Amino acid sequence: MTAVLDCNISFIGGGNxxxxxIGGLIARGLPATRITVSDPVEQVRQLLQEKDVQVTEDNVAAIQTADVVVFAVKPQVLAQVLKPLNGLFAGKLVISIVAGAEISTISKLLGTDQVVRVMPNTPALVQTGAHGLYATDAVAEKDRNLASQVLAATGLTIWVNTEAQIDAVTAVSGSGPAYFFYLMESMIRAGKNLGLDEKVATELTLQTALGAAQMAITSSNTPAQLRKNVTSPNGTTQAAIEVFDHGQVSQTIQAALAAAQKRSQVLAQDLSDSVK
Incomplete structure (x- = not known):
């Protein structure tokens, strides 16, 4: 975190x-006074000001003294926000967490090739995010490390080799939390159908999800092996797994992620076309 602690970081967009x-960076030691946020919503600015973060609604003013500028705006306002800032990024690193915004699109709008594209996910809100990052060769190693430090404030950072792989990251981790929530919903509903109180079914499901994830993270075994370890021959777990296999659950999950990847590709192309 040494490099990032010496930086001034500006956020264009102050959403979740x-x-x-911002919360992760402050928790890791970045002084709040080194952070500036530009957002058009007064309530957002007031909330951030309570954390001693500098706030404004002037994007140009926000980036003037910044070393790193993080764009966190909605895709539909991307061109509107970025075009007036073209040519103001000499010596600055740009980090974009705008869904579907390709580096070529950001670079064209801002007039800089110093852009890192990030696909974050919502568990970043509780500092357990999983972030996929990509940058072209135009971004130096020191700036890649700096981008990693910014994102590591809220979770895991993984660099991918091609920008196309960001669409796969979107399918796996970007949309991934919803898949696990879907499974939790189904397990809670099943628990109720089997006679458990909803509160009991919910607590058991959520703690089991947490425990399984923690085991998978800390174990030297793969998730496949961990599953086998708890699947006794002719036992209760095997009975459930056989139903999953009969219903081709694995194949369905793979098809679902492929659909998410394809949709990510389409949305990126639509966004690129819209700003030409």
Whole structure:
């Protein structure tokens, strides 16, 4: 975190993901006075000001003294926000967490090739995010490390080799929390159908999800092996797994992620076309 602690960081857009990053950076020692946020919503600015963060609604003013600028705006206002800032990024690193915004699109709008594209996910709100990052060769190693430090304030950072892989990251981790929530919903509903109180079914499901994730993270075994370890021959777990296999659950999950990846590709192309 040494490099990032010496930086001035500005956020264009102060929504939930920006607030998660800001909270993580402050928790790791970045002085709040080194952070500036530009957002058009007064309530957002007031909330951030309570954390001693500098706030404004002037994007140009926000980036003037910044070393790193994080764009956290909605895709539909991307061109509107970025075009007036073109040519103001000499010596600055740009980090974009704008869904579907390709580096070529950001670079064209801002007039800089010093851009890192990030696909974050919502568990960043509780400092357990999983972030996929990509940058072209135009971004130096020191700036890649700096981007990693900014995102690491809220979770895991993984660099991918091609920008196309960001669409796969979107399918796996960007949308991934919803898949696990879907499974939790189904398990809670099943628990109720089997006679458990909803509160009991919910607590058991959520703690089991947490425990399984923690085991998978800390174990030297793969998730496949961990599953086998708790699947006794002719036991209760095997009975459930056989139903999953009969219903081709694994194949369905793979098809679902492929659909998410394809949709990510389409949205990125639509956004690129809209700003030409």
């Amino acid at each position: 993901m920006a607030q998660a990053l």
